[in-house]
Each structure stands twice: as C-alpha cells, then as structure tokens.
Amino acid sequence: MFKPTTLAELSAAVRDSSGPLTPRGAGLHQGLGHPAHPESTIIDCTGLNQVADYVASDLTITVGAGITLGALQDILAAHRQWLPWDAPQYRQATVAGLLAAGLSGPLRHGAGAPRDWLLGMQFVIGDGRIIKSGGKVVKNVAGYDLHKLHLGALGTLGIIGEVSFKVAPLPACDQTLAISCASLAAATQLAYALRQRPYNPTALLAVQHAGQCTLWVRWQGVEAAVMRQIAHARQLAPQAESHPTSAWESLSNEPFRTQLRTQVRIGLPPQHLDTLWPLLTHLPADASVHLMPTVGLARIYAPHLPDVAAWRTALPATGYVVVEIGTAADRWGPEPAGAAIMRQLKQSWDPDGRFNSGRFIIS
C-alpha cells in the first residue's frame, strides 16, 4: 500500500511500481463495479488533504483531492461559504472518491452536479506523469476539459490528485419541508408543481420506504423569498411538515446505516419518469427508493437484486440501469455511445491497464 501526501509522492508511487493499482479514498465505495484485481496495490489518497489555495473573496478553492468533503465544507463554512454538493456520507467520504464514484445529492436539482462546480484538476496517469487540466479561476476555456472525463470513471483513467472548485456564499435562510405523498408518481407531480416559475426549491428528493412515500423539499436564499415559497408549498400540500436542515444528512446516509445488500442506479431523462412507476410498484416492502424527480436519477436499495434485465427491457433506450452493489452477470448494461473512443482513451492514458481495470463499463 502507498499513502502519498503530495502530488509528487503520488506520481512517484505510480511511476516506481508495477502491476494493478486501486486508488482509494475513505474506501466507502470500493464495492461499486466489478471487484478490483485481487493483487491490486492500494493507493490510499487520504494523505492528499491539504488546502493548496483559498482566497475566500474569489469564491474559489484548490485542495488535495483526498480531503473529506466534510473537512472541505468546514473550511468554507468558516468564511460563510460552501460547495452546494450534498453527497452521501460526506463527512467521511473524500472529494476524489465521490468524484470518481460520480455521487451527488438532492441539491443537484437547484445547484447542479459537482461537474458544474469543478474548475480544474491534476491527475496522475498510468506512467506516473502528472496531468493538469482546467484552472483555478471561475471562467476558463483554455484546452480540453479533461477533468470531466474522470467524473464517475471509478478511477480507471487516472488518480485524481488535486481539484479546484468554485464555491458559493452560504444562503441566509435554509428551510426544509417533508410532504407525505400517495406514491412516487404523486411526489413527482408535486415536485414539478413546486418548481413552477418563479418558485425554485434547491433540493427535491422523493423517498419511498416501507409503503410510505415522502417528498423532501429544501429552499435556500433570502428569507422573504424562502417564506413565500414555503407558504405556496403549504397551500399545495397542507400535510407538509417542517424539518431541521440536518434531516438531509440523515436521509442521504440512511441506506448506508446497515450492511447494504443491493443498490441499483437508474437514470432517465426526467420526461420519461412515467416508465419507471410500473417497475417500482413490485419492490419488496423493505426496499427503499431515493428519487430525484427533476434530475431523473433513482437509487433502489433492496435485500435482493431486482430483475434488472427486465427493467432494462422495460425502460426506454434513453435511460439505463446499473447494478452498483450486488452480484449480477451484467452490472453495467449495454455499452454507451462512443465506447470505442472511451476504450482508446483508457488505452492512451493507462496502456498497461493498471488503474482499476475490469471494474468499469469501459475496460
């Protein structure tokens, strides 16, 4: 195992070693994808946790990618700023790990994905060279956005060493309502009603568990604007209940509180969500569904793997089903468009297939 504390050490660890390598942050998502090569050497990236550059008045920060998202948020919060990225288990999870696993949270509705906040990156490729793309300023079109290729790539194209983000001021007011709904379809309909112009919640999450369905809604910003939207929401849904902001953290961590058995991710263009309802009505009672209705992203946590092959057939070709945790012959489903280009890219940057080879859809 290697535990570099600088980019140069990370580079040396890759350059001076041979054989398969598995980059690891907090190790929370090592179960994603196919298992790593059994003889793989771990590169523990949690030592890459320094703040390289932070000028609060510029609203940008550059950090070692092994920093936990929680530590990063604490640094920003001291200056009344934050990164609107509410990934699950964010206190333990590292920034690089979350980026490689492609994880975001319900704030994605209003704030976008981490991709929209990422300004630049330094990463290490198969021969140990450090590659830089993007930059540290909020606007930059110099060169290709190579950093975007690493998002959700499970560390297969390189090891993320350092990242720059733009950040935002902390909102003055932050309010949350939980609204009990008859079904995911009803929750989705309500979600769309709540984001009717000019209203704009920042987070929307529908949760179905043990026969109950709840739409969680968050508004942030100027107090008067938030209160006006809360009043509108209560009009539409008198059953709405206020919750503290901390509810979001519990919600996103809930599925991980016990040993996870299976986890399936479904992505669909939001206008095709209707095709999802028939699939989800037959889930066992102890399964839970977390759905971002306006984003078109769902995760299903269940004791046994659902019939994903049937789901893939039932859903339109614009969507996909991935088995994130669980034993399945076909975890990833059909290859994406451009797979040939993706394979060449993997071949170019990691010609010996050292980084997590075999784990991802592209191998």
Place this chain on the structure above:
Amino acid sequence: MHTTLDPIYQQVVDQLAHVVGQRYVLWRPEELMLYEYDGSALDMARPDIVVVPSSTAEVAAVVRIAAAAGFPIVARGGGTGLSGGSVPAAGGVVISTSRMHRVLAVDAHARTALVQPGLINTDLSEHTLPWHLHFAPDPSSQKASTIGGNSAENAGGPHCLKYGITTNHVLAATVVLASGDIVHLDNTAPDRPGYDLLGVIVGSEGTLGIVTELTVRLMPNPESVKTFLAIFDDLDSASQTVSAIIAQGVIPAALEMLEGQGIALVEQSVHAGYPLDAQAVLLIEIDGTDEEIEDETRRIEYICQHFEARELRAARDEDQRKKLWAGRKGALAACARLAPHYHIQDGVVPRSRLTEVLQLTRDVAKKQRVHIVNIFHAGDGNLHPLLLFDIREEGVIERAIAASEEILKACVDAGGTISGEHGIGIEKRDYMAWLFNDDDLWAMRQMRACFDHVGVMNPCKLIPTGASCGDIKAARGAAKALAAGAWI
C-alpha cells in the same frame, strides 16, 4: 489554394454537389473569400471548398468525402468567433451550418430544447418565450452567433456569472466524427456509465468532430430583473466594489465594467446616459423573485455607497434597461471612433487581482503606444482589453501583439488564464505552453487522437502542433478594418 479546378479537386466538388446539391458547394474564389476570416482580426486563411449541408446525414457524407480526399474539415457557424476557430488555417473544406438553423423540439416540462447547430443564439430564447424559458449563455454576439458555435467555443456572456457557461447548458449532442460515423452523446439521463465525452466535446473548437444536433437546458425567465448603472470617479473604487459585491455573497446575474475613455466613446455612440467624465461605470443586473431583488438592491446600494460611487442609477423601465445594455453590447463598435483597427483580448484573473491587472493594462498601453479600452465581465474577472490602433502606422501591429501578450502573461502570472470565453483557436495556440507543460499537452493530443487519429478536424487549432501549421503566425498582419458587427 485552387484558382482553377484540377481534376481531383473537380472530382471532390462533384461528389459534394451530389450530396448537398450544386447550389450548396462553393468553390469560386469570390465565394470563398467570405469564409476566410471570423470576428478575430489577425488571422485569415481561405478554404478550398465551402459546403452548406442541411442534415446530419449530409454532414456525415461531406466529412467522408473531404477526409478521403485529404482535406482538413472546419465547421463554421455565424463566423463571429474571436480566436480564429472557424478560420480554415490549413485550407480544406469549410462546413457551414447556416442551413441547419431550426428548433426541432421544446420540452417545457423537462426545460430542454433540441436544436440544430446553426440556430442563432437569440432565436432560441425568442422561440421559447411563450413558455417563459430562455437559453442562458448570452455572448455579446448572440444576435449573430450560433448555438453550435457557442458550444464549440464554450461561450460565456454577461449572465454566465450567475448561470454558468455553455458547457453547463448542453445536455446532449449528435456528433459527426472524422470517420464520418455519427455518435449521439447523451447526458439527458444523468450519470450514464462511461466517460463524459460530451464534457470534452463542448469547448473543443471543432477539433473532435462536428456537432449536428444539440439538446440544451432552458432556464425559467426570472420574475423580476433590475439593472443598475454605478458611476465612479476612479477605477480602484469600481474594482473594489466588484470584489465586495461578490465577497458579500451577492451573485448578480451580470456585473460588467467599462472604464476610462471607453465610457465616453460608448456614450457618444449609443447615448445610454453614461456620464462622459466618469472613470469607470459598472452595469449591475440582478434577477430573481421580488423578495430577492429587494434584498440585493439594499446590499448593492450599501456597497456602492461605501466605495463612494458618484451615483447609482436604476433603470426605470425596460426601455432604459435595454439602453444600458445597448451601451455594453455595442461597445466594440462604438470604439471605432478612436482608431480604425482593433484586437480584442480575453484573459481571466482571480477577482481579487482585478485592480492591479487593470492598472497594468494602462501601463502597457502607454509603453506600446496603443489605445487600450477595458470593457469586460468584471464579476468573473474576465478582462477584455480592446487594443485600438491604425495599421497605417509603422510597426503598430507588432506593438499591439506585444501589448496583448504582455497583458495575457500578467493574467497567467496572477493565477488566471489566457481565455475565459473566446477560445484558443489559432490566436492563442502558442500561449497554451504558459499554462500547460508538455505532459499536459501530450494528454490533450492523445485524447484528441481518440476522436480523430488522422487529424482532419480543424487542424492547427487549440494545441501547439508541428511545423505544418507554423506558417499561420507568419501570415498574421492582415488586420481588418473595424466592422460595426463585432462584439465582445
């Protein structure tokens, strides 16, 4: 360049005409001349053939024919680019998207639109007005530039301060590759497994393929918009006001600055009500709900007062608002009063370094004896020094280029970058080494080769290349007369 048709060239013209129709293949020198430049002033090159296809299938067929004949292939939208992106640096076939200009579908529920690349930027927002939706990227060229071009250059605009640049608004693209194969890269289903190829296509300046259809995000029109003009007697106070507004947590929809002699020039041309003797003016636009407007107005008033703005004026109605913006968006043309030729720079600095870099541009202007007017996106630290000169003056082009390089280098030294929204193209290709080392550029070249291993797609752009593109810089010097139709 072919002035008479040799047999091989004739054969290619015939093949292309067979695909798109004779009318849409241009090869006569007088036709090709129109396609030898873009909105940038310093680079020109004539294509061998221009083709104007009408569909993805036609583009694919054109690419196959052109690539088989060994012609470089360059896509062209509105031709308003400012870094030579659509200039056929090594000659070849220019594919104009001007016939592919339709909105194919609007999904008001999902807030997306499916469009062809030749659609004019503002035409999309006009089309979606009945649904109270708009396309957020708003480069100042938006009345003439196309969504395909915006995507290729990853264009910005005043409102990207709050709403992000083009890459944040493109959800899917159909791309014709160098092989003539068509690939549909689709992020409308979020987090699809695979590498985010769409993320590198946007901003790739036509070097990876030709985008023939795009799905873009639409944003709801805000409930209210308020536009202020803040007038300052010195540049420092204006810069500090910009930093303070951002640092205080107000993210305006747009935060623009005009400084120095540019103010009077714009006022004489547009009559927007800018005081002729002001040293700097800020155009501050906020949008959102009525409550947000009220809160942000209070905070902006406080900050402007604190930094001793001479006056803070709010547009009373839509007419006045448009007038204030007309001053900003028509600024480049207005500066024609000062000198007949121009070169626009596009550098970015961390917002906290604005004052010192602005001061440096003034010093450089003095040293190199050119006029420099700064009209720019202050809120995101995106400078657009506009260098004005008269090419009849001996040595002035060399001095302008030297001034331009010195300013850009200062942006890089301050922790910024060489382009915020205009792209690298030909103009800044050789400056990429200021930001990226050989390994970084190698990784970019490798990535490019995965899409196009022969290198037919817009060669000699974006990444420093070998000797075959070396003559482009030598061809510089043909700066054009300032036209009324250029924007920054």
